[in-house]
Amino acid sequence: MRLDWDTLVYFFPKLLAKLPLTISIVLVATVFGLLLGLALALARLERVPVLRQASGVLVSFLRGTPIIVQMFLVYFGLPLVLQTVGVDIRDWDKIWFVYLTYSLNAAAFFSEILRSSIGAVPKAQWDAAAGCGLTRAQTYRRIVLPQSVAIALPATGMTITGLLQDTSLAFMLGIVDVIGQVKAMGSITGHLLEGYIVAAFFFVVLSLLLERLFHRAEKKVTLRQRTS
Amino acid sequence: MTFDLSFLGTALWTAAAKIPATLALAAVPLALGTLLGLPLALARFFRVPVLGKVIQGAVTLIKGIPVVLMLFVFYVVSADAFDPLMQSLGLSLTFRDFPKSLIALAALSIYAAAALCEVFRGALAAVPPGQFDAAAAAGLTRAQVLRRIVLPQALPVSLPMVSNITIALLKAAAMGSVVAVVDVMNAAVIAANANYRYLEAYVAAALIYWGLCFALEKAFGAGEKVLTRRVRRAA
Numbered sequence: 222m223r224l225d226w227d228t229l230v231y232f233f234p235k236l237l238a239k240l241p242l243t244i245s246i247v248l249v250a251t252v253f254g255l256l257l258g259l260a261l262a263l264a265r266l267e268r269v270p271v272l273r274q275a276s277g278v279l280v281s282f283l284r285g286t287p288i289i290v291q292m293f294l295v296y297f298g299l300p301l302v303l304q305t306v307g308v309d310i311r312d313w314d315k316i317w318f319v320y321l322t323y324s325l326n327a328a329a330f331f332s333e334i335l336r337s338s339i340g341a342v343p344k345a346q347w348d349a350a351a352g353c354g355l356t357r358a359q360t361y362r363r364i365v366l367p368q369s370v371a372i373a374l375p376a377t378g379m380t381i382t383g384l385l386q387d388t389s390l391a392f393m394l395g396i397v398d399v400i401g402q403v404k405a406m407g408s409i410t411g412h413l414l415e416g417y418i419v420a421a422f423f424f425v426v427l428s429l430l431l432e433r434l435f436h437r438a439e440k441k442v443t444l445r446q447r448t449s
Numbered sequence: 450m451t452f453d454l455s456f457l458g459t460a461l462w463t464a465a466a467k468i469p470a471t472l473a474l475a476a477v478p479l480a481l482g483t484l485l486g487l488p489l490a491l492a493r494f495f496r497v498p499v500l501g502k503v504i505q506g507a508v509t510l511i512k513g514i515p516v517v518l519m520l521f522v523f524y525v526v527s528a529d530a531f532d533p534l535m536q537s538l539g540l541s542l543t544f545r546d547f548p549k550s551l552i553a554l555a556a557l558s559i560y561a562a563a564a565l566c567e568v569f570r571g572a573l574a575a576v577p578p579g580q581f582d583a584a585a586a587a588g589l590t591r592a593q594v595l596r597r598i599v600l601p602q603a604l605p606v607s608l609p610m611v612s613n614i615t616i617a618l619l620k621a622a623a624m625g626s627v628v629a630v631v632d633v634m635n636a637a638v639i640a641a642n643a644n645y646r647y648l649e650a651y652v653a654a655a656l657i658y659w660g661l662c663f664a665l666e667k668a669f670g671a672g673e674k675v676l677t678r679r680v681r682r683a684a
Contacts, residue, residue: 285616285662286655287623290634294655297648301452389515390624400518414525417518425513 228415235406236419239399240427242316246388246398249320251381254327261332266339276332283329288387292322292394319391323384330380338373339365371442378435382428389424399423456646460653464637468657470550471632474622477554479615482561489562490569491595504566511563516621519556524628527552553625557618564614572607573599605676612669616662623658633657 261280264272283291296318300311342365350360392401403416489508493501511519528544535542576599584594626635634654641650 281663282655282659285659285666287620287634287658289623289626290651290655290658293647293651297651301648386515389517393627414522414529417522417525421514421518421522424515424518425510428513429509 224418225412225415228410228412229419231410232403232406232412232416232419236399236402236416236423239397239402240423242396242398243385243388244427246319246323246391247381247384250323250327250384253320253324254331254384257324257328258331259335261328262335262339265332265336280329280332283326284333288322288326289390289393291326292319292390295322295325296394315394315396319394319396323387326387327380327384330383331377334373334376334380335369338369338376341372342368368446371439371446374435374439374442378431378439381435382431385424385427385431453646453649456641456644457649457653460637460640460646460650461656463640464633464650464653464657467631467633467636468661470630471619471622471634471661474550474553474557474625474630474632475615475619478557478561478618479611481554481558482565482614485558485562486565487569489566490573493566493570494573508563508566511559512567516556516560517624517627519559520552520624520628523552523556524549549628550625550630552628553622553630557621557625560621561614561618564617565611568607568610568614569603571610572603575606576602605673608669608673608676612666612673615669616665619661619665620658623654 261276263269264276267273296315299318299321300309303310346364346368347360350364355363388398389400391398392404395401397405399420403413403420407413407416489504493504495501527547531542531544531547580598580602581594584598585591589597622632623634625632626638629635631639637650637654638647641647
């Protein structure tokens with residue numbers, strides 16, 4: 222097998238044009254995953270009855286099953302569930318199912334990270350905050366969460382890098398992202414390997430960028446904590 | 450469209466028959482990845498000139514490439530190379546006869562070796578440096594220091610991460626279906642191809658993966674307890 226340089230060059234801009242879609246999946250899943258993940262973590266930390274058990278089961282399920290399976294469960298299952306309440310979503314764009322799956326999946330991993338990082342804040346700080354007359358919500362917002370963010374940062378970075386890798390499965394639902402584009406172009410041009418190599422290049426570059434970004438964020442946060 | 454419980458049972462039964470295939474897709478890469486990853490981690494830990502840097506670069510590269518892409522590349526390359534190779538060997542085998550699970554095993558093993566290399570390197574770094582000096586002062590050779598002092602401490606430290614990697618491998622094994630490996634997920638989907646009851650098939654697959662991951666987590670947890678107890682007693 223010989224790699225065709227011209228084909229590599231041909232693939233490059235076409236795949237580059239699909240990167241925003243890949244990045245949008247990572248961004249949406251990170252934002253909604255963090256919000257939902259925080260809610261899931263709080264349900265367990267605050268021992269909210271029923272919600273606490275539900276959160277535990279959901280997190281265990283999302284962490285214990287492959288994301289491809291979750292994606293198809295959402296794709297085939299959600300329309301059926303919503304149909305029983307009279308909502309028809311069968312003609313929705315498939316990307317919404319991808320956004321939803323990846324947000325849920327990320328939420329499970331984020332909730333475990335947040336739970337342990339909130340737990341890592343010394344208990345004496347809670348007592349001190351209560352002694353100052355802060356409410357529980359105020360203590361979370363002003364005392365505990367700012368500290369746990371710093372603790373959670375490295376693991377969060379790894380989860381987001383993992384999310385980026387996982388977006389490579391969205392093509393299975395028919396999404397034309399970087400990999401979907403390789404598949405589509407491969408069947409026309411007869412060149413798959415070149416496409417895969419260019420796609421791999423983009424993923425490696427994005428991973429390195431993410432790693433660098435989190436490295437800098439960590440430095441900044443630890444520095445700020447030391448000075449405050 | 451409704452949910453067909455009896456087909457869920459059928460799909461569960463069909464997919465469960467492929468649990469050994471899925472477990473093998475996680476266990477073989479775990480074993481090969483450990484065999485490869487440990488020497489690689491040692492090379493990096495002891496900063497072997499050139500090799501250490503090369504390994505570092507390779508690990509970063511591999512961890513940046515999605516597993517599914519690695520599977521595709523291996524598939525395309527082996528599909529291209531297999532027929533000419535068999536012809537030159539005078540065998541009348543074609544790519545159709547090639548066991549596709551080898552592709553999945555190779556890709557997952559490389560991924561496991563890279564991940565485990567990082568884990569073992571971290572575990573080695575967790576052993577206090579004074580122990581190396583103390584063991585050397587006691588007249589132990591470098592190999593003896595590793596075998597008797599360092600590894601027995603480093604390996605239990607790495608167990609929780611090894612557990613995470615094993616679970617990640619088990620879930621990644623479901624990607625084998627993109628190169629036509631018949632594992633738990635693919636078996637469930639094939640069962641649904643006849644009647645389009647894909648939801649039931651994926652629920653069945655999800656339940657099996659969930660059970661397997663739960664069992665693995667418990668097994669590793671128990672193993673960790675045994676190992677830490679032994680280390681503490683020896684200390």
